Amino acid sequence: MALWSTRRRCLGLLLLAWRLPVLAQPQVLRVVGSADPPYRVFGPEGAGGLYFELLNEAARRLDLTLRYQEVPSARALRMMEAGEADLMMGLLRTPEREAFLSYGQIRLPAEDKALYTRPQVTPVRQLGDLLGRRVVVQRGKLYGAALSSLPRQALTEVNDYRSALEMVARGRVDVAIVPERQGDLLLKATPMDLVKQPWRLPGEVPYVVLSRRSPWLARQADLERAFQSMHEDGSWRAIVARYR
Structure with a gap:
């Protein structure tokens, strides 16, 4: 009798899980920013430059799909604030921006x-x-x-x-x-x-930032670990060295 009761409870939990709505997972990480060679480069063969090379490598390690959009900096910030974009590269930190941007731990090379x-x-x-x-x-x-x-x-x-x-x-x-x-x-x-x-x-530290309204905010720690692994295996240093 106890075994039958346990089976019934397990079956009930399985049915409940099947009926619960599946939370939509983001499919594409939307990256915006202005074209600022050699940091951010937009071209027919895709996005490159120092910042985007670093991001491309981190995304490869996480099996992420990136979609780049070139827009002026002021517009990019408005898109991040509205949740119309997910990520920007190379932002300085200010209290005003922290209201709608999550800075995390990913720091990019400072530039005078x-x-x-x-x-x-x-x-x-x-x-x-x-x-x-x-x-x-x-x-x-x-x-x-x-x-x-x-x-x-x-x-x-x-x-x-x-x-x-x-x-x-x-x-x-x-x-x-x-x-x-x-x-x-x-x-x-x-x-x-x-x-x-x-x-x-003097250059100040720029960051990789996520919009606080982005569904990718839940994976910010994953991004940070990917960038940290690049530091540990020398990939970060090798990419930066190409732009000196």
């Missing part, structure tokens, strides 16, 4: 920001040398606490760093602030009569 000007200008050797100059930056990007001391009216925002450098070359502004590797790459691809100043804005 270089200052590009026309030749024969007074050198920029410290932050105070920017006072009185017209500075151009990319819309939606952060440049650390140091730049926040400049008056807002001294800053011009554009959608991409190439436009920023072109504005300096044409004399419309005085200084463009660009991540150093990216600025050097842009000038190599499109030579302009510009020089790099001796002073740098």
Whole structure:
């Protein structure tokens, strides 16, 4: 009798489990961001660059499907806030962003920001040398606490760093602030009569972030373990070395 009762209970649990709705699992991890070579590159053969190479390797280890979408930084942040995208690469940490972004433990290599000007200008050797100059930056990007001391009216925002450098070359502004590797790459691809100043804005730590409204938030720990395994086996170091 006891054995029959146990079997009935087991059968009842199985029927209950079968009737419960299956929670939908996300199929595609939606990645958004602006094109910022050599960090984020969008091309006909897929997404690449330093940040996306790291992400592609982590996704391979987890057997994840990624869908990349190139959008301006400000729009990408709005998509993350609305839950229309899942992940961004290379975000600096702020209290405002933490309200809708989960930063986790994945830190990307920090990058100093270089200052590009026309030749024969007074050198920029410290932050105070920017006072009185017209500075151009990319819309939606952060440049650390140091730049926040400049008056807002001294800053011009554009959608991409190439436009920023072109504005300096044409004399419309005085200084463009660009991540150093990216600025050097842009000038190599499109030579302009510009020089790099001796002073740098120190790089702050960028992160891999997930939208707090993303269904992938439940797998953030899995992503972190995949990136950690890349550190442990040398894959992370090998990828970063290709961009030095």
